[in-house]
Amino acid sequence: MGDKERGYAHRIDVRAGAEEVWRALTDTELLGRWCSPGAEIRARPGGLFRASVDRLTELEAHIDVFEPGRRLRLIYLKSVALPPADTVMVDDFMLEPVPGGTIVRLLGSGVPATPAWDTQYLRLRTGWQQAMTRLKVVVEAEA
Known part of the structure; x- marks a missing residue:
């Protein structure tokens, strides 16, 4: 039996086009301005995302879905x-x-619902x- 999971949902309304938002998600320089200093992305299907969203723990992720301007x-x-975790952690951005x-x-989604994971x-x-x-602020300032 695997761990129970928990997740989160966030929404922002940006006064800019989806192309501008997409650029902020997939351009390393812009990503570093809103996500975390030193964030990196190889923006392509099967690419790599690396960032320290909480400014403490560097995470790496495989880009599973890459739909320009959408997801x-x-x-x-x-x-x-x-x-340790027996779950798969996923972040899904949808425009x-x-x-x-x-x-x-x-x-x-996929964050284990165990005491060891409460802080993380x-x-x-x-x-x-x-x-x-910060994404909203950066994109609207660029638009």
């Missing part, structure tokens, strides 16, 4: 910096063009919430 899904790789801008949703879960959830706010 970017990250599957996190196991890390010695994290507690929805709307009149006057873009709705950006981030759905995170809080850091991930809060870190992404803060990063999404």
Whole structure:
């Protein structure tokens, strides 16, 4: 029997087109401005995402879904910096063009619901919430 899982959901409404938001998600320089200093991405199907969203723990992820202007899904790789887990952690960014801008949703899943993961879960959830706010600011300033 595997661990129970938990996740998080964040949404921002950005006053810019989906292309501008996509660029901020997939351009290493912009990613470093809103996600975390030193963040890297090899923006392509099967590529790599590396960042320290909580500013403490560097995470690496495989880019599982890469649909320009629409969707970017990250599957996190196991890390010695994290507690053991029998789950697959995923972050799924979805962009929805709307009149006057873009709705950006981030759905995170697969975080173990165990005491060993309580602190890391809080850091991930809060870190992404803060990063999404910075994403909005960076993209709107560039638009």
